[in-house]
Amino acid sequence: MSEMQMALTNTAGITSVMSFWVFAASNGFKQRKDLMVKIGSGAMVLAFVSLTAAIIIRGIDAQRFPLANLYESLLWFAWATMGSYLVLAKAYGVRQLGWLASLTALLMFLYGSWLPQSQHDIQPLVPALVSYWRWIHVPPLIVSYALFFLGGLAGFIQLYMAGRIQSLITAIVTVCLALLAVVLGTFTTVDTAWLQILFAGASLVGSVISFKLLQRVDKKIGDAKLAEIYDDVSYRCIAIGMPALTFGIITGGLWANHAWGTYWSWDPKESMALVTWLSYAAYIHLRVHRECSAERLALVSIVGLLLTLMTYLGFNSLGLGGLHSYGKFK
Amino acid sequence: MRRPTKQNTRQETRTHVNTESEKTDLKPQTSVKNVLASVKLTIFLMSLTALTVLIGAWCPQESANGKEKVVEQFGAETAKLLTQFGITDIYHSPWFLSLIAMLTVNMIACSFMRVFPRVKLLNKPLPFIGGREIGKLPVNTSVNITKGEKSAFTAIALKLASKGFKVSTNEERLLAEYGKYGRLAATVTHIGLLTLLVGVTITSWTGFSGFQPVLLNSHLDFHESEHSKLWIGKLPDWTVRVDETRREDHPTGEAKQWFSKLTVIDKNGKEVKTQEISVNNPLSYDGVDIYQSSWGLDHLILNFNGNERRLDLRPMGKLYAAFLPLDQDTMMLFSVRADGKPIKVFAKRPDWEGPRMLTELSKDKPAKLGPVTISLIKTMPVTGLQYKCDPGLPITYIAFGFIIVGVLMAAIPHRHVWVSFENNVLYFGGRSVKDKVGFERLLKAMETQIIRDFGEPKAEDVVETPSGAEAQMPLKSGSPASNSQAGDAKTQTNAEADAQKTSSSTKQNKKELAASATGSGNTENAQGDS
Ligand code: HEM
Numbered sequence: 067m068s069e070m071q072m073a074l075t076n077t078a079g080i081t082s083v084m085s086f087w088v089f090a091a092s093n094g095f096k097q098r099k100d101l102m103v104k105i106g107s108g109a110m111v112l113a114f115v116s117l118t119a120a121i122i123i124r125g126i127d128a129q130r131f132p133l134a135n136l137y138e139s140l141l142w143f144a145w146a147t148m149g150s151y152l153v154l155a156k157a158y159g160v161r162q163l164g165w166l167a168s169l170t171a172l173l174m175f176l177y178g179s180w181l182p183q184s185q186h187d188i189q190p191l192v193p194a195l196v197s198y199w200r201w202i203h204v205p206p207l208i209v210s211y212a213l214f215f216l217g218g219l220a221g222f223i224q225l226y227m228a229g230r231i232q233s234l235i236t237a238i239v240t241v242c243l244a245l246l247a248v249v250l251g252t253f254t255t256v257d258t259a260w261l262q263i264l265f266a267g268a269s270l271v272g273s274v275i276s277f278k279l280l281q282r283v284d285k286k287i288g289d290a291k292l293a294e295i296y297d298d299v300s301y302r303c304i305a306i307g308m309p310a311l312t313f314g315i316i317t318g319g320l321w322a323n324h325a326w327g328t329y330w331s332w333d334p335k336e337s338m339a340l341v342t343w344l345s346y347a348a349y350i351h352l353r354v355h356r357e358c359s360a361e362r363l364a365l366v367s368i369v370g371l372l373l374t375l376m377t378y379l380g381f382n383s384l385g386l387g388g389l390h391s392y393g394k395f396k
Numbered sequence: 397m398r399r400p401t402k403q404n405t406r407q408e409t410r411t412h413v414n415t416e417s418e419k420t421d422l423k424p425q426t427s428v429k430n431v432l433a434s435v436k437l438t439i440f441l442m443s444l445t446a447l448t449v450l451i452g453a454w455c456p457q458e459s460a461n462g463k464e465k466v467v468e469q470f471g472a473e474t475a476k477l478l479t480q481f482g483i484t485d486i487y488h489s490p491w492f493l494s495l496i497a498m499l500t501v502n503m504i505a506c507s508f509m510r511v512f513p514r515v516k517l518l519n520k521p522l523p524f525i526g527g528r529e530i531g532k533l534p535v536n537t538s539v540n541i542t543k544g545e546k547s548a549f550t551a552i553a554l555k556l557a558s559k560g561f562k563v564s565t566n567e568e569r570l571l572a573e574y575g576k577y578g579r580l581a582a583t584v585t586h587i588g589l590l591t592l593l594v595g596v597t598i599t600s601w602t603g604f605s606g607f608q609p610v611l612l613n614s615h616l617d618f619h620e621s622e623h624s625k626l627w628i629g630k631l632p633d634w635t636v637r638v639d640e641t642r643r644e645d646h647p648t649g650e651a652k653q654w655f656s657k658l659t660v661i662d663k664n665g666k667e668v669k670t671q672e673i674s675v676n677n678p679l680s681y682d683g684v685d686i687y688q689s690s691w692g693l694d695h696l697i698l699n700f701n702g703n704e705r706r707l708d709l710r711p712m713g714k715l716y717a718a719f720l721p722l723d724q725d726t727m728m729l730f731s732v733r734a735d736g737k738p739i740k741v742f743a744k745r746p747d748w749e750g751p752r753m754l755t756e757l758s759k760d761k762p763a764k765l766g767p768v769t770i771s772l773i774k775t776m777p778v779t780g781l782q783y784k785c786d787p788g789l790p791i792t793y794i795a796f797g798f799i800i801v802g803v804l805m806a807a808i809p810h811r812h813v814w815v816s817f818e819n820n821v822l823y824f825g826g827r828s829v830k831d832k833v834g835f836e837r838l839l840k841a842m843e844t845q846i847i848r849d850f851g852e853p854k855a856e857d858v859v860e861t862p863s864g865a866e867a868q869m870p871l872k873s874g875s876p877a878s879n880s881q882a883g884d885a886k887t888q889t890n891a892e893a894d895a896q897k898t899s900s901s902t903k904q905n906k907k908e909l910a911a912s913a914t915g916s917g918n919t920e921n922a923q924g925d926s
Contacts, residue, residue, distance in 0.1 A: 157834060158833055158834070158837075190646040190648060190650055190652070197676045199676075262454070294832065294833070295833045298831065298832050298833040298834070299833070301830065302830075302831065302834075305806065305807040305830060306807050308803050308806070308807070309800065309803040309804040309806070309807055312799060312800055312803045313800055316796045316799065316800055319796070320793075320796070323789075324676060324678075325675060325676045325687065326687055326689055326782055327605065327678065327685050327686075327687045327689075327782045327783065327784040327786075328605065328782075328784060329792070331460065332452065332457060332459070332460060332487055333460070334453040334454070335453075337449050337450075337452055337453035338449075338450070338453045340446075340449050341446045341447075341449045341450045341453065344442050344443075344445055344446040344449065345442075345443070345446050347442055348438075348439050348442040348443055348446070350806065351435050351438050351439050351442070352439055353830075354435065354582075355435040355436065355439070357436075381453075386453065386454060
């Protein structure tokens with residue numbers, strides 16, 4: 067890794083930490099709130115710009131499109147999360163999403179920096195990845211994952227604004243347990259079978275409980291108007307994430323057909339992407355159907371976030387590799 | 397100035413209801429039919445399918461990994477259980493296939509009963525509606541126009557047009573639509589999905605595929621192809637000869653690319669086509685594609701004091717190795733990194749700590765080990781060729797195109813705006829199903845602008861109202877901006893708003909209207925905008 071690239075990546079990491087704290091702290095101040103939100107956004111813009119530069123320089127250093135292993139894809143994920151947030155903030159003026167977006171980017175940076183050195187180094191590509199299809203197929207997928215994450219995060223805020231506190235807490239615990247499983251699976255030697263059970267069990271039980279708890283409303287908390295806005299933001303994220311995911315899956319099929327002669331081979335990761343796709347298709351139809359309450363839809367978007375996490379990081383870290391094990395390094 | 401008559405209003409209300417929920421148009425058709433065409437069923441089936449695929453992603457599939465993998469991962473007992481429930485081959489299980497079948501039926505029913513008929517509605521003109529109906533729209537507001545009159549109407553039309561709306565006007569009413577083609581999303585996507593099913597079905601009934609490791613100078617034929625049970629296709633009678641095959645390395649020794657030079661030989665033995673293939677670069681002939689999918693060294697041929705001997709190679713990390721037991725304890729080991737590279741010769745005995753290297757040999761450099769002269773005749777490469785014939789592919793690709801375009805269209809928000817200018821009040825409102833907030837912001841911005849530019853009377857405005865836009869209209873009797881009338885209109889608006897209590901922006905509007913009565917207008921701006 068060149069020094070320039072290192073410096074830029076670190077700048078992006080540090081500014082996203084700053085952005086997170088300033089955004090989060092802004093809620094504690096009444097008068098300076100606007101100013102702090104501005105500073106937080108500014109830090110995010112800085113993080114976004116330096117990360118963009120870092121990725122470009124990595125590409126130049128490597129003399130290839132810089133999206134070939136887990137570390138690089140994490141950089142892209144953080145990039146897409148911040149970029150999408152900045153666009154959303156401009157279009158909707160949503161602020162609370164800011165600290166969640168920088169937190170997500172931050173976690174991705176941390177996760178990336180804990181990866182072994184071999185991931186940070188620029189390494190030659192295996193024959194299967196030498197193709198222009200790589201940069202057609204992968205970026206839309208990463209972008210769709212980032213948008214689905216933001217959609218789920220907007221769902222969290224929506225639950226808060228709708229006063230569904232108990233349901234919200236359950237959902238947060240669920241996502242944290244799932245993240246824990248992914249982190250343990252990546253960095254420790256805990257038996258992956260247990261981690262699979264942790265991930266799946268937490269997701270299943272947590273989602274069911276959250277759905278049940280939706281009936282408990284704390285009327286003192288929240289803001290119906292903001293809840294509606296976050297509902298809309300969540301839907302926008304998913305409505306745009308969906309074509310990106312579709313495009314990614316289909317171009318993956320075209321690539322596979324080009325390289326191996328079959329566009330679909332029920333490879334685990336492929337299948338998992340299909341699961342995610344079907345779930346968001348179900349979400350879209352739930353919207354069209356118009357019989358599902360906004361809070362339920364928020365929870366569906368959070369379940370979607372869990373599935374996205376599973377597709378993106380879960381499959382490799384929980385020992386369910388398959389063809390797409392470029393993310394594997396143990 | 398014409399006011400909507402009572403009768404007129406009633407009629408508008410009816411048409412309005414029709415447009416408001418297009419569902420009602422189709423209700424009679426759908427309610428008669430059964431659950432097959434219900435979206436509830438769709439969601440239920442999709443969730444079940446997702447769950448099934450999830451299980452399939454988690455459990456290694458026999459078709460891809462073989463039975464051993466399942467046993468290795470779960471142990472014999474559990475593996476047996478999983479197999480019994482069809483989980484180890486879930487994508488061919490009756491459960492999965494019937495899910496797909498039900499989804500298909502559901503989709504066909506839905507598509508033909510609900511989705512496709514919508515296309516006809518697309519060009520059905522929507523009515524222009526008056527202030528009262530506009531007040532019932534999900535987002536609506538009204539502004540007291542105190543100056544500029546008709547140019548306020550023109551300004552809003554221009555503003556909408558500049559935001560990408562398609563605007564049509566009818567005297568003092570306006571209807572604007574944005575993202576009309578977004579409404580075709582469902583149709584396009586579903587046509588794509590149905591087409592995909594057709595393509596996949598054609599392939600599974602007439603196509604075939606397979607994999608065959610082929611040694612250098614040997615032939616690939618298609619007799620061991622895989623195809624579905626319902627197959628009605630025919631296998632080719634031509635074969636493919638491997639003329640050359642090699643591996644190219646990165647400087648670090650990892651494989652960079654594999655190449656094979658192939659020649660197609662027809663049934664009469666005639667050579668008809670020669671091409672070098674590599675990963676991502678297949679050969680196509682007669683509807684069959686042949687892909688480079690793996691590569692290896694298969695065996696060595698060595699000469700021991702004049703006797704040729706073939707030794708099978710096994711991949712060991714980056715190397716390939718062959719073993720030759722000499723006696724009970726001693727083992728000879730030959731390792732080679734790549735075709736054409738020298739071969740290292742080792743010996744191994746149990747009482748030695750590791751194998752000892754004895755010598756190296758290559759094609760033109762035989763080695764002498766005691767009384768034995770070993771020379772290398774050749775290393776035999778093997779190329780893994782994947783082939784497939786997929787007649788449904790063009791249709792599948794067309795389907796992919798439709799699906800991508802369809803889901804992209806679904807992201808386009810569809811918006812409608814109605815405007816009516818009555819009694820010096822500009823009513824406007826609309827709806828957007830997919831992008832409520834953005835739409836509200838847009839209307840809010842327009843409201844602010846209209847209030848700023850047209851909401852405040854200025855002495856000279858009252859006197860010389862005519863502007864470019866208004867010249868077309870005969871001047872109305874009684875200056876619209878006379879104070880008493882404006883006041884009337886305002887009370888009327890507020891009364892309506894109170895009665896309807898439809899949206900928060902209406903309430904805010906009241907405040908802003910009141911505020912603007914004391915604020916200042918900007919004539920220059922108003923003219924600039926209109
Ligand atoms: C398999 C059975 C399916 C059925 C019965 C079904 C049914 C429907 C129905 C009734 C609508 C509403 C149409 C309208 O209100 O205009 C719809 C919309 C839609 N469907 Fe499906 N659908 C199915 C599968 C899928 C799948 C797998 C996708 C893939 C993403 C999909 C994508 C869409 C899209 C994009 C829309 C438009 C949504 C919008 O306008 O926001 N459908 N579907």
